[in-house]
Amino acid sequence: MSKSALGDSKSALGDDSGVATVYAALAAVLVLGLAVVGIDLGGAVLARHRAEAAADLAALAAAGDAALGQDVACDRARTIAAAMDSTLRRCVLDGWDAMVEVGTPHAAVLGDREALGRARAGPVEPP
Numbered sequence: 001m002s003k004s005a006l007g008d009s010k011s012a013l014g015d016d017s018g019v020a021t022v023y024a025a026l027a028a029v030l031v032l033g034l035a036v037v038g039i040d041l042g043g044a045v046l047a048r049h050r051a052e053a054a055a056d057l058a059a060l061a062a063a064g065d066a067a068l069g070q071d072v073a074c075d076r077a078r079t080i081a082a083a084m085d086s087t088l089r090r091c092v093l094d095g096w097d098a099m100v101e102v103g104t105p106h107a108a109v110l111g112d113r114e115a116l117g118r119a120r121a122g123p124v125e126p127p
Helices: 018-065 069-085
Strands: 087-094 097-106 111-121
Touching: 018 069, 018 097, 018 111, 069 087, 069 097, 069 111
Parallel strands: none
Antiparallel strands: 087 097, 097 111
């Protein structure tokens, strides 16, 4: 029986001890990566829902104060958005209708992002 330079009868190329450990480590990294992406995606969906809710309430508040003018109505919408940890990005009155866009921060894995929500509110028929 011949011995290799490592001192045993198996050649260095034929020895596969430890391969299962490498595969297990790669599988663990893959599972961890998928979990991080899943958590990040869930956070983005949650932020989008929060932004849409804030936009809905801000639009209702602005439409409720539409008779007082755009400045007053948009200030009211800004106050409501801030109370919901969001930022009013756009506020426009078109007659009795209020259209708003609200941004809600979302801490993502690859940097901070902002989820946007848009809403329109006003009477079904103008008064």
